[in-house]
Every structure is written in C-alpha cells, then in structure tokens.
Amino acid sequence: MDSSYIMLIVMVVVIGGMMWWQSKKSKQQQQERQDFRRNLQPGTEVITIGQVIGKVVEVDEQYEEIVIDSEGSKMRFAFNAIAREYTRPAYVSDDEVDENGNPLSEDANESDDSQNTDDSAQVPVESALEQAETKTATETKQQNSGESK
Known part of the structure; x- marks a missing residue:
C-alpha cells in the first residue's frame, strides 16, 4: 500500500470518530435539557431564551407549556423557550x-x-x-x- 492511502484512511477514521463523539455529546446535552424542563416545579426561578426572568407558576406537561410570573406579569411559554434555571450573579462593589x-x-x-x-x-x-x-x-x-x- 502507498503511504497516501494509509494517510487517507487515518484521516477518515479520525473525522468519523470526531463526528460520533460530537453526536453523542449533543444527544447527552439534549437529554439533560429535556429532563430539566420536565422536572420544573412551581417556584423555580428560570430564564427564557429571550432573557425573560421569572418564577414558574404552572407547568402543563400535556401541551408542553409553562407559565412564569415576571414581576406581576404572567406569561405562557413552550418548554423549549426555557433556557435554564436562573441564579442571580454575585455582585461585589x-x-x-x-x-x-x-x-x-x-x-x-x-x-x-x-x-x-x-x-x-x-x-x-x-x-x-x-x-x-x-x-x-x-x-x-x-x-x-x-x-x-
């Protein structure tokens, strides 16, 4: 075999391995996000993908919707709109x-x-x-x- 064929095979294997690893990592992150959204309970402070911060008031798993209260305004979002749980950053003067x-x-x-x-x-x-x-x-x-x- 020629050395160029060996180099080509090595590159294909490396690229295939990187694609498999990225796919596995992406699926794991997606599963973690779904678990977080499914386990949301009233009173949890969350932030949406639009940067709206509020507390969970109601969770409707049948329609995959969530109602949050942001300073007196109640808003209904799809589960996918919830980015993460909100933790207020520490402030130091x-x-x-x-x-x-x-x-x-x-x-x-x-x-x-x-x-x-x-x-x-x-x-x-x-x-x-x-x-x-x-x-x-x-x-x-x-x-x-x-x-x-």
Whole structure:
C-alpha cells in the first residue's frame, strides 16, 4: 500500500470518530435539557431564551407549556423557550475590594473614609481647570516660538 492511502484512511477514521463523539455529546446535552424542563416545579426561578426572568407558576406537561410570573406579569411559554434555571450573579462593589480583587478588611474601609474627609489636600475643580488651561497655553506658546526659529 502507498503511504497516501494509509494517510487517507487515518484521516477518515479520525473525522468519523470526531463526528460520533460530537453526536453523542449533543444527544447527552439534549437529554439533560429535556429532563430539566420536565422536572420544573412551581417556584423555580428560570430564564427564557429571550432573557425573560421569572418564577414558574404552572407547568402543563400535556401541551408542553409553562407559565412564569415576571414581576406581576404572567406569561405562557413552550418548554423549549426555557433556557435554564436562573441564579442571580454575585455582585461585589469596587469599594469592597482592592485593585487586585482581594476583599478589603473593615479597618481599611474606615481608614479610607477618614482620609476622604480631609479637605485640605483637595483642590477645587475650578482652580484645577485654570491651572491646566494655563499650563496648556504656556506649552503651546513655547512650541510655537521653537518652530519659528
């Protein structure tokens, strides 16, 4: 046999194996989604494929429909419209962590507050703007005088 035939056979086997593995994985994910939708109970918080968030009120398995309550509005969806169970993401304020994302201690928060109350180091906005404009004008004059020489 020629080496090109062997290479062709190896490639066909590899591609066939990848297709079989993807098919198996896809069927498993589809089965998991169906099981999730079939086991939905009233009170479960879900999110739809249209990003509507609400709590399950009623499940109608005969017609494969589900009713959710989203802030007082009841809506009826097909089972296939339910994307997943909704879990609210954790929120951390920038004031609660340092620049590396590590939580700040309570003592550090109190010392930051005491530093912020010291007004002697702060410059009023108007004077800061005037200083910046003066500096920019001076630099422009220096550049223009340097170009004219």
